[in-house]
Amino acid sequence: MLNKYLAFPLAFCALVSSALAANHVVEQKGKAFSVKSLNVKVGDSVEFVNADPFNHNVFSLSDIKTFDLGSYPQGQSKKVVFDKAGQAEVECAIHPDMILKVEVSE
């Protein structure tokens, strides 16, 4: 019975939280990220758009977020949600010089 009463507020909070989360778009162009660093809030997403005529990859081995979004061609994008506060270093496996620092705050 308690669950029934908790379900709605929890769902409402989740809905509000996701509605407040921002999406940050970062381009991959000229074998570089369009910004060198990015400040986001916990729950925000970062979308990586490949604007180069060849494949890019996005991955991170950071403590707050480890992921590999795979490789994808020009015009496509991949998105990742940062759900913990801290610093993340995002890289491209194909182009080792591409590095983006993401600062995730509460």
Next chain:
Amino acid sequence: MKRHGVRAAAVSLMLLGAATASPMAAAVDLPSDVDFPHRDSPEARVYRGSIVFSNYCVLCHGQNADGKGRAAKLYTPPPANLRKSDKTDEYKELIIRRGGAPMARSEFMPPWGAELTEEQISDVVSFLRSIAPEDAPR
């Protein structure tokens, strides 16, 4: 042994010089009694391939090519141990060029065909051949 070291250093200088083509590199006075391998020799190809491998492949396959690169923990199955590979040179060339997905292997192996030159791909395959088991298929 000493001669081998001198030769290796001289070859490194020669190859790096060719890569950078800087006036300083051109001015290096190389010893005249060293037998330089031709740039198309197996030695030169393996050497160049090891540099390409160090720049692009170690992230997943590791500095020792044993599949234990720093990103290896992200993947299941793990990156291939290239020191124990039973694949042919032709297969390796294809998977390097096309990536893992078209070869029904890991989707996380990127396609390198647009990033590496034909020579770089061929050199990496030569390097991988040099570290593969002797009884591995060619």
